[in-house]
Each structure stands twice: as structure tokens, then as C-alpha cells.
Amino acid sequence: MAAQPETIDQVRAVTEQKYKYGFTTDIESDVAPKGLNEDIVRFISAKKNEPEWLLEWRLKAFRVWQTMEEPQWAAVSFPPIDYQDAHYYAAPKQKAGPKSLDEVDPELLKTYAKLGIPLREQEILAGVEGSEGKSPAIAVDAVFDSVSVATTFKAKLEEMGIIFCAISEAVQKHPDLVKKYLGSVVPYTDNFYATLNCAVFTDGSFVYIPKGVRCPMELSTYFRINQANTGQFERTLIIADAGSHVSYLEGCTAPQRDENQLHAAVVELVAMDDATIKYSTVQNWYPGNAEGVGGIYNFVTKRGACRGKNSKISWTQVETGSAITWKYPSCILQGDNSVGEFYSVAITNNFQQADTGTKMIHIGKNTRSTIVSKGISAGKAQQTYRGLVKILPKAEGARNHTQCDSLLIGDQCGAHTVPYIESRNRSARIEHEATTAKISDDQLFYCRQRGIAEEDAVSLIVNGFCKEVLKELPMEFAVEAQKLVGISLEGSVG
Amino acid sequence: MIEIKNLHAKVDGKDILKGVDLTIRPGEVHAIMGPNGAGKSTLSYVLAGREGYEVTEGSVTYYGKDLLALEPEQRAAEGVFLAFQYPVEIPGVANTTFLKTAINAMRKHRGEKELDAMQFLKLIREKTKALGMSDEMLKRAVNVGFSGGEKKRNETLQMAVLEPKFAILDETDSGLDIDALKIVAEGVNALRSPERSMLVITHYQRLLDYIVPDHVHVLAAGRVVKSGGKELALELEKNGYRDFGVNEAA
Ligand SMILES: Nc1ncnc2c1ncn2[C@@H]1O[C@H](COP(=O)(O)OP(=O)(O)OP(=O)(O)O)[C@@H](O)[C@H]1O
Ligand SMILES: [Mg+2]
Numbered sequence: 196m197a198a199q200p201e202t203i204d205q206v207r208a209v210t211e212q213k214y215k216y217g218f219t220t221d222i223e224s225d226v227a228p229k230g231l232n233e234d235i236v237r238f239i240s241a242k243k244n245e246p247e248w249l250l251e252w253r254l255k256a257f258r259v260w261q262t263m264e265e266p267q268w269a270a271v272s273f274p275p276i277d278y279q280d281a282h283y284y285a286a287p288k289q290k291a292g293p294k295s296l297d298e299v300d301p302e303l304l305k306t307y308a309k310l311g312i313p314l315r316e317q318e319i320l321a322g323v324e325g326s327e328g329k330s331p332a333i334a335v336d337a338v339f340d341s342v343s344v345a346t347t348f349k350a351k352l353e354e355m356g357i358i359f360c361a362i363s364e365a366v367q368k369h370p371d372l373v374k375k376y377l378g379s380v381v382p383y384t385d386n387f388y389a390t391l392n393c394a395v396f397t398d399g400s401f402v403y404i405p406k407g408v409r410c411p412m413e414l415s416t417y418f419r420i421n422q423a424n425t426g427q428f429e430r431t432l433i434i435a436d437a438g439s440h441v442s443y444l445e446g447c448t449a450p451q452r453d454e455n456q457l458h459a460a461v462v463e464l465v466a467m468d469d470a471t472i473k474y475s476t477v478q479n480w481y482p483g484n485a486e487g488v489g490g491i492y493n494f495v496t497k498r499g500a501c502r503g504k505n506s507k508i509s510w511t512q513v514e515t516g517s518a519i520t521w522k523y524p525s526c527i528l529q530g531d532n533s534v535g536e537f538y539s540v541a542i543t544n545n546f547q548q549a550d551t552g553t554k555m556i557h558i559g560k561n562t563r564s565t566i567v568s569k570g571i572s573a574g575k576a577q578q579t580y581r582g583l584v585k586i587l588p589k590a591e592g593a594r595n596h597t598q599c600d601s602l603l604i605g606d607q608c609g610a611h612t613v614p615y616i617e618s619r620n621r622s623a624r625i626e627h628e629a630t631t632a633k634i635s636d637d638q639l640f641y642c643r644q645r646g647i648a649e650e651d652a653v654s655l656i657v658n659g660f661c662k663e664v665l666k667e668l669p670m671e672f673a674v675e676a677q678k679l680v681g682i683s684l685e686g687s688v689g
Numbered sequence: 690m691i692e693i694k695n696l697h698a699k700v701d702g703k704d705i706l707k708g709v710d711l712t713i714r715p716g717e718v719h720a721i722m723g724p725n726g727a728g729k730s731t732l733s734y735v736l737a738g739r740e741g742y743e744v745t746e747g748s749v750t751y752y753g754k755d756l757l758a759l760e761p762e763q764r765a766a767e768g769v770f771l772a773f774q775y776p777v778e779i780p781g782v783a784n785t786t787f788l789k790t791a792i793n794a795m796r797k798h799r800g801e802k803e804l805d806a807m808q809f810l811k812l813i814r815e816k817t818k819a820l821g822m823s824d825e826m827l828k829r830a831v832n833v834g835f836s837g838g839e840k841k842r843n844e845t846l847q848m849a850v851l852e853p854k855f856a857i858l859d860e861t862d863s864g865l866d867i868d869a870l871k872i873v874a875e876g877v878n879a880l881r882s883p884e885r886s887m888l889v890i891t892h893y894q895r896l897l898d899y900i901v902p903d904h905v906h907v908l909a910a911g912r913v914v915k916s917g918g919k920e921l922a923l924e925l926e927k928n929g930y931r932d933f934g935v936n937e938a939a
Contacts, residue, residue, distance in 0.1 A: 632780070636740065641777035644737050645791035645847065646765035646798065655790055659781025659830070 227284035233257060236394050239284050243363045243397075246370060256383035256393030263387045269550040270579040270611060271519050273492065276457060283395045283428070348412065358403040359414050362430055365401035372403055376434055380463035380500045380527070388459040388521075389496040392428045396461070399429035404439035404470075413669050415444040431462040435470035437503060442473040442669055456481075458517075460495045468503030468530065473511070475668050477676055480516035482683075485545050485574075490518025497524035501533035501562075509536040510553070511667040513676045515683035518547060523581065525554035528562035528590075535564040540661040540676075542683050543576030543608070552581040552613075557590035557623070566597040569661040572608035573684055579611040584625055586618040593620060599629040602660050604653065604684070632660075654681035690714050690752060691855055691886060697746035698735045705731045707911035708747070713855070716883040720897055721890045722922065723908035724930045729890045730774050732908070733857045736888075737771040738764050751855070765791075766798035768854025772844040772861045774890075779831040784843070787831045788813060788850055795851065816849045819879070821872050837864035845876045856880070857888045862896040874899030894922040909933045 227238055236257050240250040265276075352359050358369060365373050383393040400416045416431070435441055458480060464472050474497075483490025493516070499508035510524040520543075526535030537553035555564035570578045584595045601610035612629050634656055642652035658665070658677050665673055665680075691713040698706040705728045713719050723729055735742045736749065738761035749756040756764060779787065793803040804812070817827060822842055832840050841861050848856055858877070862870055877887070877900050889900060897905070897919060905921040906913045907930070914933045915921065 635777075637777045638779055640737075640739050640761065641773065641779070642787075642791075643761035644765055644771050644773075645787070645851070646762050646795040647790055648762050648794065651790065651794065655782055655787070656779060659779065659783075659786075662781055 226282050229282055230279045231281075231283055231395070235283050239395060239397060242284060243366065245363075245366055248374065249366060252378065252383060253394050256390050257395075259384050260387070260390040260394055263390060265387050269521050269581070270577065271521060271548040271550050273519055273548075276492070278391075281457065284397055352410075352412075355408055355411070356405040357408060357410055358401065360401055362399045362401040362432060363397075365432075369401075369403070372434065373401070373432070376432055376463065376465055377430075378463075380465060380498050381461050381496050386496060388494040389461050392430060392459050392461045392496070396428045396430040399431045399460070400433075400445075401431075402433040402441065402443065404435045404441045406436045407438040408436075409439065410441040413442050413444055415446070427456070427458045427460070429460045431460070433463070433472060433474070434465045435467065435472045435506075437468040437470060439467075440471045442475070444475045444477070444669060444672060446477045446479070446672075456490075457492050458494070460497075462495070462497040462524075464497075464499035464508055466499065466501050466503060466506035466508050466530075466533075469505045470503060471507045471509075472499065473509045473669075474499070474524075475672065476510075476512040476514070477668075477672055477679065478512065478514045478516050478520075479679060479683075481518075482516050482545070482547050483518040490547075491516065492519045492521075493517035494519075494521045497522065498527065499525070499535070500527045501530050501535060501559075503533070504530045504559075505532045506530050507534040507536070509534075509538070509667070511536075511538040511664065512540070512551075513665070513668070513679065514539070514541040514549065514551060515679050517549075520547075520549040520551050522551045523553055525556070526564065527556045527558065528564065528593075529558045530562075531559040532561045532563075533559055534562070537564075537566045537568070538664040538667045539568045540571070540664045540680070541569070541578060542571045542657075542680060543573070543578045544684055545574040545576060547574075547576045548578070549576075550579045550581055552579075552583075554583040555585070555595060557584075557586045557593040557595070559590060561592040562590055563593070564595045566595070566599070567663055568597075568599045569664055570599075570601045570610050571604070571657055571660065571684070572601070572610050573604035575607045577609045577611075579613060581613045581615075583615040584617070586620050586623040586625070588619045590620050591622050593623040595623075595625045597625075597627045599627070600660070601629075601631045602657065603631065603633045604657075650681070650685060653684050657681075657684060690750075691756075692750040693736075693747070694749075695747035696732075696735065696744065696749065698731060699743045699745055700731060700741060704745075705911055706735065709908070709911070709913055711906065711913060713886045713888065715886055716881075717903045718881065718887045718889060718900065720900075720902040720905045720922065721888060721908050722892065722894075722905065722925055727908045728911045729908055730859055733771055733774075733859045733888070733890065736764075736857060737761060737769060762794070763798070765851075766795045770848050770851055770853030770856045772841075772848055772856065772858045774859040774863070776832050776835075776840040776844055778833045778835075780833050782831050783828055784831050785809075785813065785827045788847060791847070792851060813850060816846055820846050820849065820876050821869075822846060838866060838869050841865055842869060842873060845873045849876055849880065852880070854884065855886050855888070857890070859890045860892065861889075862891055862893060870896065871899065894926040897922050907933060 227235060233254060236253050237250065240253055349359065381389050383390055402414055404410055433443060464474060466472050480491035480493055481489065501508055508526050512524065514520055524537060528535050535555050541549050541551050543549045552568065553566055566582060568580050570580055572578045580599050582597060584597065586593045597614065599612050603610060610631060614627055616625055618625060634653060638656060639649055639652050642655065643649060647655065657680055665676055668676055693709055693711040696706050696709040709732060721729055731742065735744060738759065744757055789809050796803050813827065817824065820842060832843060835843060841864055844861060861873060865873060889902060902919060905917055905919060907915040909930060
């Protein structure tokens with residue numbers, strides 16, 4: 196079972212690790228006073244000019260949250276979080292609602308450029324694209340601290356009836372859709388962090404794909420925590436109506452800070468009959484330094500509902516960042532013949548801790564799920580795969596295949612696998628395979644003898660180890676993810 | 690030129706090499722024979738820079754450089770190649786990916802331009818064909834599930850692609866069938882050139898019918914105890930190692 200990971204303050208230096216995205220941006224921001232109470236919830240709601248029903252929903256969540264306790268079952272440890280010692284709203288100061296990229300603060304755009312997101316370029320390129328027949332365009336929504344600052348390609352998507360915008364904008368423009376689906380997959384009573392999110396969420400992305408429409412480009416959101424002492428509580432809601440198809444990618448970074456920052460997001464996906472949602476994440480929040488100081492607490496609730504027949508939800512995640520990750524993207528397979536997939540690479544180095552996995556709940560007939568989890572641990576990091584496969588009585592013919600592989604680098608890290616299987620239907624078939632391997636000195640020497648430096652050898656071997664998952668990423672991001680795998684393991688050998 | 694002088698080395702606190710002297714000039718092929726456990730593989734690891742092989746005395750000069758001061762990957766980039774007695778498996782990493790990473794790392798080290806995908810593919814296709822290997826083996830993970838003979842062939846392919854200046858072949862002939870032995874030997878012979886030196890470790894004089902050495906040495910109990918020409922190998926085949934105070938079956 197899970198070894199007791201060392202607490203963050205007890206620890207000492209190992210290696211200096213570089214975090215490429217550790218800059219902060221100097222923009223005046225509009226910050227709510229520290230602390231959390233009903234007034235703050237009202238403040239956020241008022242700032243967003245929200246309808247009464249949404250404020251009521253937030254307040255209900257807040258009242259429930261006050262009665263809840265932080266979950267203790269995960270194999271992670273950290274000093275208690277003082278929820279009163281953070282800002283729950285921070286917006287970059289700018290004139291209300293940018294109409295186009297030209298109105299966005301140039302400092303912000305620079306920040307995104309540093310992150311490698313060519314917001315502006317993409318709009319300009321939009322005209323050329325297509326004639327070139329090269330890689331498909333990507334529409335980007337950028338969320339900075341708590342506020343969505345820019346969404347590209349909106350006009351083009353609107354022509355097809357696709358809605359891709361900030362969730363705060365969706366509340367104003369498409370209140371019926373939001374009201375119908377918000378909280379329908381992750382209810383406001385769900386769990387401590389999700390409930391907190393319901394009360395104080397500030398922004399996030401909203402996607403609606405109408406019946407029969409195949410979204411012609413990748414939709415993508417980049418999240419960035421910039422402000423000190425802010426939590427980020429974004430909320431993403433994606434609805435794929437009957438027969439539609441969408442691929443969505445989220446990327447995340449945060450500046451380097453000595454204090455821990457809380458990120459408690461909620462993502463809800465709804466797939467109707469014959470609809471497919473592919474949701475990919477490249478998570479690279481600041482992991483803390485080599486001594487375990489600082490870093491993001493990434494406590495996220497992600498859940499998809501396959502409501503319709505033959506619907507499909509596929510989660511792909513590459514998790515390299517965060518001091519602590521607590522995350523179980525799940526699928527509720529309600530429609531007959533619906534399919535859930537979970538492909539995960541989680542890398543923990545130095546003092547990072549991750550407790551991650553998935554839940555596949557089989558309700559409908561002939562529902563199928565596939566889980567491929569690749570965990571890599573280096574330094575003194577601890578990692579746990581926690582997965583639940585649940586087959587309900589009516590899930591005739593349900594099938595699950597789980598493969599769970601761990602790779603250890605060095606002998607001070609740990610990997611743990613905790614599969615829970617509950618089957619209440621005799622016709623169900625459930626398979627579980629697990630392996631643990633180490634990068635051996637023999638392998639490293641063999642690579643070095645062929646001229647490959649040790650760190651490159653580790654990156655090569657690890658990329659080989661997670662190839663199965665990386666190939667599930669949209670092509671444009673696969674290369675980025677490969678590099679990230681290398682960077683996040685720097686200093687793990689030698 | 691490679692000059693090994695009075696080389697002593699320890700593994701796990703145990704003295705294995707006890708004063709090896711050997712000089713290999715450019716273009717020469719030297720064969721090393723000797724009983725099991727004599728220290729032949731140890732010598733190859735010390736030359737390649739494996740961790741845990743501690744040099745306690747002596748020196749190795751490689752084209753004027755102190756070879757022992759270099760990291761393993763630097764030695765490789767300088768042209769030292771070791772065909773392993775037991776090639777290592779690397780799951781998940783395709784043979785082509787591995788070779789491309791290797792050749793480009795070395796080119797980078799030498800200040801040469803890296804090969805792009807097309808150039809590399811052309812190069813590797815040529816070499817694979819010459820060694821009678823299938824393209825399918827290039828796609829498979831490095832040495833994973835390869836038969837003993839296939840692993841050795843793969844080592845030869847890597848050598849052919851990386852074109853080393855000093856190649857050490859540690860029992861590359863072991864495990865090869867008769868046809869494969871000929872193909873591998875031809876591959877090695879094709880690499881013979883006035884600038885390239887080779888150290889061929891083997892138990893069988895048969896290999897030396899194909900790869901004809903300039904010099905043959907006997908390594909026993911951590912020392913070169915006898916050197917001679919090709920005929921020494923024939924003599925060893927007949928008499929074993931008993932003249933050197935070692936039991937053949939040791
Ligand atoms: N890690 C180690 N710890 C202890 N002894 C070792 C270690 N590695 C090698 N040796 C010993 O060193 C000696 C020389 O081994 P080496 O592999 O160099 O022999 P060899 O000449 O290549 O033999 P063979 O012909 O069987 O391949 C052997 O007695 C071996 O047991
Ligand atoms: Mg040997």
C-alpha cells in the first residue's frame with residue numbers, strides 16, 4: 196500500500212529544477228479582498244452580472260461547502276490550507292469585455308506569446324489556412340487568473356452554430372443552455388473541492404456543438420494563474436449534441452512562487468446520441484522547486500456523461516506539473532453502447548505527489564471502457580493510480596480493459612496502484628493488467644555508449660514508455676508533450 | 690592510435706584487470722581470446738566508460754586524448770563503439786528512433802549538421818539491406834524479443850550506421866548461425882579502413898577466418914599473456930589455454 200510521503204517542509208535539496216514558465220506578468224489587477232464568505236460569493240456573481248438563479252445556486256453550494264470536510268483518502272499529504280487566506284477573484288484590469296484581440300492588454304498577449312500560444316498569429320493565419328491544406332487551425336480561449344481574456348476564431352465557429360466562449364459570456368448569451376447543463380454532471384454537492392468551485396468559480400470555457408456538426412478545428416483553452424495568493428476556480432462545460440464531434444485541449448501553466456496556490460477546477464462533459472468528445476489536457480502547473488517549496492495544488496473534478504446511445508468520451512491527460520495532483524477524470528456510461536476512454540501519463544519528480552486515475556461507471560448495455568495509465572516517478576516523488584470500474588446491474592455485456600504501468604527512476608520514489616472493481620452484472624468482462632519497471636543502469640549505459648547523454652536517454656526511454664498515450668493527443672500537441680516529458684524529468688538522474 | 694598502458698581495474702572491490710598493455714594503430718584489427726572470466730568484457734567496459742569499473746592504475750591514450758577522463762557519451766562521439774556481449778533491451782523505443790537519436794547526438798557533439806528524417810531513412814535502409822535485416826526489425830523496440838542472433842546483427846547494424854573510429858566487438862559471433870556469421874563478418878570487413886581500428890573479442894578461431902586479424906592476444910587472469918599473429922588463434926584452438934597456467938574450463 197501507499198508509503199507515507201514526506202511532508203513538504205521536512206525536505207532538503209536534491210537538484211535545481213528549472214521551470215520554463217516561471218515568469219509573472221505586471222498588469223494591474225482587479226482583486227477581491229482576501230477571504231471567503233457569502234459576500235465574496237455575491238461579489239463574484241455581481242462582477243459577472245449574473246442572473247438570480249446562478250447566484251442562488253452558488254450560495255446553496257457555499258452553504259453545503261461550509262458543512263463539508265476535505266477528503267482524506269488520497270495518498271497525498273500537505274499542510275492544512277487556510278481558505279480564508281486567498282483571493283477568490285482577480286481580474287486583469289481592462290475595459291469591459293474585449294471585442295477583438297486589438298482591445299486586449301498587450302501585456303497579456305505577450306504573456307501568451309511567452310507561453311507559446313500564438314493568439315494573434317492564429318487569427319491572421321486564419322485567412323491563409325485551408326488553401327495551404329496544412330495542419331488544422333486551433334481556436335483558443337485564454338483564461339488569465341480568473342477571467343477569459345480572448346477567444347479566437349469565434350466568428351468562423353458561429354457560422355456553423357458552434358458556441359465557443361467564456362462561460363461568463365455563455366451565462367449572458369445562452370442562459371438556457373447553461374441552466375440546463377451546469378451541475379448536471381458534477382452536482383453542487385459532489386465533493387469538497389467541486390462544491391467550493393460551484394460557489395466561487397470565476398470563469399472558464401463553454402462549448403456547444405449542435406446536432407450533426409463536426410467541429411472543424413481543435414478547441415483549446417489555456418489557463419494561467421498569475422496573481423499571487425489567488426486560487427483559480429474555472430469551470431468548463433462542453434455539450435456535444437446528437438451526432439456531433441469535438442476535440443478539445445486544455446493547457447495550464449503558472450508562475451514560480453514560493454507559496455502554494457490552489458487550483459480547483461470542474462469540467463463537465465455531456466455527450467448525446469452518437470456524439471464524441473475528445474478531451475485532452477497538458478497540465479504543466481508550477482510543481483514547486485527541487486526542495487518541494489511552492490507549487491500548485493491541483494484538485495480537480497472532471498467528469499463526462501455519455502447520455503446518449505453510441506456516445507463516446509475520451510480523456511487524454513499528460514500531467515507533469517503541480518506540487519500535488521488530485522484528479523480522476525471519469526465517464527458515466529449511461530447510453531447503450533457508449534464508450535469511455537482514459538489515457539494518462541503522469542510524471543512526478545522531486546517532491547511532487549500525484550493521486551490520479553479514473554472512474555468508469557457502466558450503466559447502459561454493452562458499454563465499453565478502456566483505461567491506459569502510465570505513471571513515471573523520479574526523485575522523491577510519490578504517485579498513486581486510483582481507479583474505479585463499476586458495473587451496474589443493467590449493464591449487460593459491459594467490458595473494461597485496464598492497463599496500468601509504472602516506471603521508476605532511482606530508488607527513492609514510489610508508485611502505487613489501487614484498482615477498485617465492483618461488478619453487479621455477471622455478463623460483464625473486466626480485465627486488469629499492471630506492471631512496474633525501472634530504468635536500469637544497463638539501459639542508461641547502453642544509450643550513453645551510443646552517444647546519447649543521460650538526460651536525453653531518460654527522456655527517450657520515458658517517451659517510449661508513454662508512447663501509447665502520447666499518440667492519443669492531437670498531433671499539434673504531441674510534440675510539445677514529448678518535450679515536456681523531457682523537461683519535467685531534468686535532474687532526475689546522475 | 691590507442692595505447693593501453695598497465696591498465697588495472699576493479700569491479701565491486703575485486704581486482705579484475707591487472708596490468709593490460711596493448712597498442713592498436715589506425716587500420717589494425719586485433720583479436721583478443723582468453724578463458725571465461727579472464728576480464729575481456731571488463732576491458733571493453735573500462736574502455737567504454739561504464740560506471741562501477743574503477744581504474745586503479747595505468748592509462749588509455751586515444752588519439753592523443755586521455756580516454757579515461759571522458760564521459761561515455763563523449764567517448765562514443767569521439768568514435769569509440771562497443772558491440773555488447775549482451776545487448777540491452779529498451780521497451781517502447783523503436784530501433785529507428787534510437788539510432789536516429791544516437792547518430793544526431795554524435796553529429797551534434799562533433800559540430801556537424803543533424804540528419805533530417807529523409808536523409809536518415811536513406812542511410813538506414815542501405816545499411817539494413819546490406820546486413821540482410823528486415824525493415825520490420827527497425828520498427829520494433831530496441832532488442833525487445835529479438836533472438837540472440839538478431840541482437841548481434843542489430844549491434845552490427847548500429848556499428849555500420851555510426852561508423853566508429855575504434856570498434857570493440859565483444860563476442861559478436863556468439864549465437865550467430867553460419868549464414869549470419871558470414872553476413873556479420875562481411876559487414877565488419879566492409880568497415881575495415883586505414884583510419885578504423887578494431888578489437889575483436891571471440892572464443893572461436895572460425896570468426897578469424899572471416900575477419901582476419903593483424904594481431905592476436907591472449908588475455909588470462911587480467912593480463913595479456915601472449916601476443917602473436919593469426920596463427921596464434923589456430924594454436925589456441927588446438928591446445929586450449931593450458932600453456933598459460935589456466936584450466937580451459939575455468
Ligand atoms: N559486478 C561484478 N562483481 C563482481 N565480480 C564481477 C563483476 N563483474 C564481473 N565480475 C568478475 O570479473 C571477472 C571477469 O569478467 P568478464 O566478464 O570481464 O570476463 P570475460 O573474460 O568477458 O568472460 P567471458 O568469456 O565469459 O565473457 C569474472 O570473474 C566476473 O565474475
Ligand atoms: Mg565477456
